[in-house]
Amino acid sequence: MKRIIIIMLAGLLQACNNLDLVPISERTVEGYYQTEEHINLALLGCYNGLRSAMVSQQYSYMLTESRSDNTFQSLDYNDGNISRFSETSLLPILFTAWSDYYNKIQRCNKVLEEMVAIDMPIETARQYEGEAKFIRALLYFDLVRLWGRVPLVTTTLTIDEGYQVRRNEISEVYRQIESDLIDAANLLPPDYPSANQGRATSWAAKAFLGKVLVFMSGYPLHAARWGDAATLLHEVIESGRFEFFENYADVFSHEHESGRQAVFSLLFKTGVSGEGNPFPTRNTPNFISRALVPMGGSPFQLFLSNDLINSFENGDTRKEAVIWSEWTNNAGEVITSQPFSKKYLNGPAVQGDGWDIDWILLRYDDVLMLYAECLNELGYVPEGEAFDILNRIRQRAGLTPKTATDISDQQQFRRWVEHERRMEFCFENQRWFDLVRTDRALDVMRDFLRNYGLESAMGSRARYYYPVPQQVLDINPNLEQNEGYN
DSSP states (O other): OHHHHHHHHHHHHHHHHTTOOOTTOOOOOTTTOOSHHHHHHHHHHHHHHHHIIIIISTHHHHTTGGGSTTBOOOTTSHHHHHHTTOOOTTOHHHHHHHHHHHHHHHHHHHHHHHGGGSOOOHHHHHHHHHHHHHHHHHHHHHHHHHHSSOOOOOSOOOHHHHTTOOOOOHHHHHHHHHHHHHHHHHHSOSOOOGGGTTSOOHHHHHHHHHHHHHHHHSTTTOOOOHHHHHHHHHHHHHTSOOOOOSSGGGGGOGGGTTSTTEEEEEOOOTTSTTOSBOHHHHTSOTTBOTTTOTTOOOTTOOOBOHHHHHHSOTTOHHHHHHEEOOEEBTTSOEEOSOOEEOTTOOSOEETTTEESOOEEEEEHHHHHHHHHHHHHHHOOOTTSHHHHHHHHHHHHTTOOOOOTTTSOSHHHHHHHHHHHHHHHHTTTTOHHHHHHHTTOHHHHHHHHHHTTTOGGGSOSGGGGSOOOOHHHHHHOTTOOOOTTOO
């Protein structure tokens, strides 16, 4: 049934060009929205936009994974500067990402405005509103973590209005994200028929809201929402709708991609032009033997850091599941000096079309680990429930459980969480955001960059956020540059 939605998305791509409204666009969609089906198709365009921002576009990993100590990138590509903290406001990928996110937010805003005038069943209207707000919340969740203070746009804008927008405070953006996810949790159904696989559910909204509240509790807001986050995450855990897979590799296998380990996934499918997942190819070496990977690789791959590789404990089975350490190139030479991520390298693939493997945007393991983190922040309990959760993660990876002798206080538990999350979620675009929200990025990245003689590049917390693209500043004098980039 996934193919049905993908085909509808592919058929909508031309129409989506008319939905890519940005504040300075001349395009219009007046008269397009006339029926319930038009709203449904427009919503599928919103999902397509979310998938593009979170996976298909190169900036999805260049602005996240490349920024962290999991990789160290070549200066031949955009993310070389990002990896070295030497980017400027002129870096092209920053403008691509900024404008792309707002294009996709405008799609959601347009759906919310136009659906009001369309006659449809009340339950359908509630679902569509919830979906649009869910997607908008996730887009803003990325924006506020990448740039900090960003313009908060919740209506479609005229050209003149687009030139006048200002940057909102981080707290205001998070309040909107929270509000949208609360609405989504109340409006969305708990599940769908199989034909609608991939659409947001009330459980996905609650889980993401719990995650957002964890981020709000950290840097820079320190909003102390740990209790609220714990309540939501516990509700998701107790729902019985999701499953902890005992084999780590199964979480990412094509065979299990529709399994209950996924709270919310972005769907990909080969056989429809442009609808396959490009991530596995992009993160495979360009000269790998086609006998190993028939699709070949890409020069844009993530170059894994020795720091990450050496951080896996002896016997950690996640290392073997995630990293391809030895491979053969086109010349038949065995390469051992360029390990790469194979986390999503499975499932059918078609040349020029990508891989038939979904991207899990939020998995059940993340819900469990966030909940354990909340419990520790609410009060360290030696070998309590939080210990049980992290030890379950460790034991799945073939590691021995930790005891209160190993982890004797709240601060040590925090470092344990940090380590386990790095190992568990590497190459899922989480590490950099985790380092920032815990305010550990300054120390961790300075230590990491010292290996390359670049520790001074991480000068201050100003580097927690990217510079506002110069093209954006040039067209709107009301926007100011982020600290540290003037």
